[in-house]
Amino acid sequence: MAQSDVDVVVVGAGFAGMYLLHELRKTGFSHRLLEAGDDVGGTWYWNRYPGARCDIATTDYQYTWDPELHEQWQWSEKHAAQPEILRYAQFVAKKHDLYSGIEFNTRVDGAQWNEVAKRWSIHTSTGETITCQHYVMATGCLSVPKEPDIVGTEKFTGNVYVTGRWPHEGVDFTGKRVAVIGTGSSGIQSIPHIADQAKELVIFQRTPNFSMPAFNGPAPQDRIERLKADRVTYQHEARYSGTGVPLEDSTVSALSVTQEEAFVMLEEAWQKGELLSLGNTFMDSAINRKANDVVAEFMRMKVRSVVKDPEVAELLSPYKHGYGTKRPCMDTGYFETFNKPHVRLVDLNTSPIRSITETGIDFGKESMEFDAIVYATGFDAMTGAIVSANITGKNGVTLKSKWEHGPLTYLGLTSVGFPNLYMITGPGSPSVLSNMMVSIEQHVDWIRDTLVHMREQGFETIEPTPLAEEGWRVHCTDCADITIFQEANSWYMGANVPGKPRVMFPYIGGVGRYRLACEEVVNKGFLGFELAGSTKKQCNDGLVREVQPDVDMVLDFIATLNLPAMETMTPTEARAFSEASSAMRPSGPEVGEISDGVLPGADGELEYRLYRPATPGPHPIAVYFHGGGWVFGSHTSDDPLCRDLCAQSNTLIISVNYRHAPEAPFPAAAEDGFAALKWVHANAGALGGIADQIAVAGWSAGGNVAAVTAQMARDKGGPQLSGQLLLCPVTDGSHQHRSHIENGERFILTKSLMEWFWNHYATPEQRKSPQASPLLAASLAGLPPTMLVTCQFDPLRDEGNAYARALMQAGVKVEHVEARGHIHTSITMVDMLPSGAPHRREMARALRGFFS
Ligand SMILES: Cc1cc2nc3c(=O)[nH]c(=O)nc-3n(C[C@H](O)[C@H](O)[C@H](O)COP(=O)(O)OP(=O)(O)OC[C@H]3O[C@@H](n4cnc5c(N)ncnc54)[C@H](O)[C@@H]3O)c2cc1C
Helix, strand or coil: CCCCEEEEEEECCCHHHHHHHHHHHHHCCCEEEECCCCCCCCHHHHCCCCCCECCCCCCCCCCCCCCHHHHHCCCCCCCCEHHHHHHHHHHHHHHCCCHHHEECCCCEEEEEEECCCCEEEEEECCCCEEEEEEEEECCCCCCCECCCCCCCHHHCCCEEEEHHHCCCCCCCCCCCEEEEECCCHHHHHHHHHHHHHCCEEEEEECCCCCEEECCCCCCCHHHHHHHHHCHHHHHHHHHCCCCCCCCCCCCCCHHHCCHHHHHHHHHHHHHHCCHHHHHCCCCCCCCCHHHHHHHHHHHHHHHHHHCCCHHHHHHCCCCCCCCCCCCCEEECCHHHHCCCCCEEEEECCCCCEEEECCCEEEECCEEEECCEEEECCCECCCCHHHHCCCEECHHHCEHHHHCCCCCCCECCCECCCCCCEEECCCECECHHHCCHHHHHHHHHHHHHHHHHHHHHHCCCEEEECHHHHHHHHHHHHHHHHCCCHHHCCCHHHCCCCCCCCCCCCCCCCCHHHHHHHHHHHHHCCCCCEEEECCCCEEECCCCCCCCCHHHHHHHHHHHHHCCCCHHHCCHHHHHHHHHHHHCCCCCCCCCCEEEEEEEEECCEEEEEEEEECCCCCCEEEEEEECCCCCCCCCCCCCHHHHHHHHHHHCCEEEEECCCCCCCCCCCHHHHHHHHHHHHHHHCHHHHCEEEEEEEEEEECHHHHHHHHHHHHHHHCCCCCCCEEEEECCCCCCCCCCHHHHHCCCCCCCCHHHHHHHHHHHCCCCHHHCCCCCHHHCCCCCCCCCEEEEEECCCCCHHHHHHHHHHHHHCCCCEEEEEECCCCCCHHHCCCCCHHHHHHHHHHHHHHHHHCC
């Protein structure tokens, strides 16, 4: 007789539930595992349609928790077919006696949290109610087929099949007239097989999808050898990789090579017949539309090379979404199928289905009769199984209502208001964007370790905090925002199910980075969780990922280079180092004209670079001062940023090479700034600018020069400025600000580097002058409208914030942007860090606004 009160109830006996069952036994938790089907395997139990296959190679799509399996189970192919994967699941279940712990044919209909008893009540289709302390949804991301939303589906009297619920005995289509609706992964895999049997096959396509041939055969030899040589290292690399397969990340931009070269590289990946190799050819195809177009065009070229009818080839070629932004597919003879005389493609965009009828389908201006209809219409992905299991948490709130506008989770594992509820590969975790075996094992390990920790420490409940959950939502959104995934109407975005909220459901920041976040949460004492027992409580509230994801990647990359700290160099060495680093960056957008010249500074000539918009002039002018701590940099060193500002704001940018310390210490830079402004004002017409539409702008030490120049213009009789644009400006040499400590290390501009800059530029006494520390000016009244940008992880953040506040208090019109998750340098990194782009747009808008 099964216990009606246990430590843990698990729902689902796919690979996730099976492994968890093994771990619960090992760690001695009482448990029940309930499964709606009548065998193990989950996905591979239900999806028995012809051609069903895994797209991840067998070297990688297998359990790692039982090393013996690698010797005891030999895969026959590179990409295992459904029957073989199901046999593998059954083999594991038998080997570990899992069958005895699973209750099949038992569907979970509902669950309620009892806040008094601190337990869940679980209701099953057998009429039983089970109570438990912990409730785990191992219900799968793709286990609820989407109901076809087509008029008349119930009328059809022929045979109806759904790929995700395929009859166990198989289907013989020989001599039949068959319709397949849907050309996602299941459609693409099954269509060639159905075509082999059917008398007539009509495929109804709404969206063409990218697919590549699997070239099935033996598993990749190089990976087999790596695995054999050192399994532990191989698996470690997989766990900390981007996708859960240990491939080296590309460092090549698709835009840095010609199309011909790109196609050679893509062809090499294509021949490997591995989805992830193709997607990994270029570093930027997921984040840059133009880079993605290169891959997409290669894929379309492949379609054209196979499909004989050019019109059909065109219909089968995706144009509306980027490569990878919808789940790309692997096939065996899919496109070739359309060359067969009995196969027809119907484009639902021009010939929509009007209705399913008793005998067939009415579409466009036609009616056709069929013996069978196959719905390959996909799944209510990621949330379908969890939501349909009717979970009610604290205060009677259902998960369905909480997730009405999109799933809210902490780490994709837990959700506020639902204590002791765990989701394996839940929304907000890498899940369907990964080799799911790796993601499943990670979540099972995390849950097991958490349960053991709670038992050992006497905690009864665990629940994320609202702050942590919201922080994770923001982080997931930040990750998605820097990609082009959101442009596509994909099931990743919930777009395939009417009424489903349109958000990015899986975590797109990568398997390894995600794992590190989960580890950090635990290592920081369950950061963002409240743990409670009868006599104790622990809540270490906080956020696990605050730095913008692309910035974080750059910081990690820089850390691997083990570069010397700049403050250990001489100024000459630091200048050479800075120039060498700048040479490697993207150049920034095209502008109308770039020309160099000289202007009179306070003590001799200064070089300048002029960036002219492509539009007819004259233009308003921004006199720009570069960053570099008054020690290095030049009129060309902020080139990408100046181009970007010029192109986006339609403003003439004149970047000035003011004199540098220590050769020309304070107040040389300030005096040069003011001299340059006066010269530009006097020569505005000749430069193609408008004399009474001049602003100053600058970044970092250049922001300091700009702010000081604005004060000098106010105090010394003009020129009258239209505005000042200050990006992360130095405003106060006193170092009294908290951000110097909080952000003093790791974020490129460090506290000690900043001190090194000051030491070269100004003595402690000189720093008290407002021409060194503009924040210390007796009055800020009368300064021009200001756009001031500060970055969350910049040591200079607080002095920038203080300057913005002081300007406002002085009655100056100020727009202050606090760039969340950014560091001192990140907004200047044009075309490298997409997360900086919105702030640059804001800056350009503000600049335009100064002159309107
Ligand atoms: C066609 C197809 C191809 C795929 N290809 C790949 C691939 O190439 N690579 C990859 O990594 N992943 C792939 N996947 C994803 C695949 O789902 C996972 O790899 C993995 O099998 C998921 O295991 P799971 O245990 O988490 O969930 P599942 O295998 O989905 O198991 C969940 C189980 O929970 C049960 N269940 C759900 N709700 C209830 C309930 N209320 N009561 C009782 N039982 C319930 C279901 O019956 C099911 O058996 C594919 C999925 C599909 C559908």
